[in-house]
Amino acid sequence: MYILDINKKHLPDTKAQIGIGTLIIFIAMVLVAAVAAAVLIQTSGVLQQEAQATGKQATKEVSSNLMVHKIEGYRAKNSSTDMATTLDLIKITMGLNAASEPVDLKEVVISITDGYRTNNLVYAGNTNSRAPSPEFEGNMSGISTTNATANLEKLLTETSTLGDAEINVTYVNSQVYFTVDNIRDEDDSFSQIHPVLTTGDLVVVYVSTASQSSVNTGYTTLRSINVSSTLRSSGLNLEPRATVNMVLTPEAGASANADFILPTTYGSNEMVQLYP
Incomplete structure (x- = not known):
C-alpha cells in the first residue's frame, strides 16, 4: 500500500538557470559555431582547389618530357666532292617519353651554342614571341600551313620583316x-600551324647552323633544298672538334639536353651522325 507523506516538502532546484540572459548566451554560442563552421568549410574548399591545381601542375611538370632520339648534321654542297667544311643544318628526331602530357611545339624554345654564339630559337609558326608589338604577328613571313619543305627552304634562305611602316623589325x-x-x-594532333x-x-626538328663561310662560298644545295646564292648565315660555326650544347625547353616539363663534340673530320660524308 502506498502512503502519501503530506509532510514532505518540495525544495526549489537551485542549480537551474532561467531567464532571457541565458537564452541570449545560448543563441550567441550557436551563431558563433555556425560562423566558425562556415569559415572552415570555405577555407577547406579553397585549400582543396589549390591542392588540386598544384597537383595537376606538378604532374604536368614531371610527365611532359621530350625525348631526343637522334641528331644528324648536314653539309651544304655543290656536288658530292665539293662540300662545306661546316655542318649547316641540324636535324633532330624526337618524341615523348611514355605517359607524357601532350607538348605544343609552338611553345618550345631551342637554345643552341657552338661555344662562341648562342641562338635562342622559337617555332616558325609562333605568332607571339618575335612580334615587335602585341598587335602584330611574330611568325616567320610566308609560313606555309601545309608544306614543311617550303618552310624549311624559307628557314634557310629568307628573312622576316614583322610589323608595319612605323614599328617593324x-x-x-x-x-x-x-x-x-x-x-x-x-x-x-600535328599540323604546321x-x-x-x-x-x-x-x-x-630542323635547326639552321649555316656558317658565314658556307654563305660566302655560295653552295647550291643543302639537304635537297636549293640554296644557290640565297643561304643565310645562322651566326654559328660548326667546324670539326667544336663542342655543341643544345637545350629544348617546353612550356611545361623537363628540358631535354643534348651535348656533343663534333668529329675530328667530316671526311666525304654529307650527313654526320651527332647524337647519341
Whole structure:
C-alpha cells in the first residue's frame, strides 16, 4: 500500500538557470559555431582547389618530357666532292617519353651554342614571341600551313620583316626560328600551324647552323633544298672538334639536353651522325 507523506516538502532546484540572459548566451554560442563552421568549410574548399591545381601542375611538370632520339648534321654542297667544311643544318628526331602530357611545339624554345654564339630559337609558326608589338604577328613571313619543305627552304634562305611602316623589325630566319615536320602522327594532333606532340608521335626538328663561310662560298644545295646564292648565315660555326650544347625547353616539363663534340673530320660524308 502506498502512503502519501503530506509532510514532505518540495525544495526549489537551485542549480537551474532561467531567464532571457541565458537564452541570449545560448543563441550567441550557436551563431558563433555556425560562423566558425562556415569559415572552415570555405577555407577547406579553397585549400582543396589549390591542392588540386598544384597537383595537376606538378604532374604536368614531371610527365611532359621530350625525348631526343637522334641528331644528324648536314653539309651544304655543290656536288658530292665539293662540300662545306661546316655542318649547316641540324636535324633532330624526337618524341615523348611514355605517359607524357601532350607538348605544343609552338611553345618550345631551342637554345643552341657552338661555344662562341648562342641562338635562342622559337617555332616558325609562333605568332607571339618575335612580334615587335602585341598587335602584330611574330611568325616567320610566308609560313606555309601545309608544306614543311617550303618552310624549311624559307628557314634557310629568307628573312622576316614583322610589323608595319612605323614599328617593324627584320630577322634572319635561321637565327631566330626552327621548323618541324612529322614522321608518325596516328592521332592527327600535328599540323604546321598546330604542331602538338602526343605520346607515340615522332617528328623531326630542323635547326639552321649555316656558317658565314658556307654563305660566302655560295653552295647550291643543302639537304635537297636549293640554296644557290640565297643561304643565310645562322651566326654559328660548326667546324670539326667544336663542342655543341643544345637545350629544348617546353612550356611545361623537363628540358631535354643534348651535348656533343663534333668529329675530328667530316671526311666525304654529307650527313654526320651527332647524337647519341
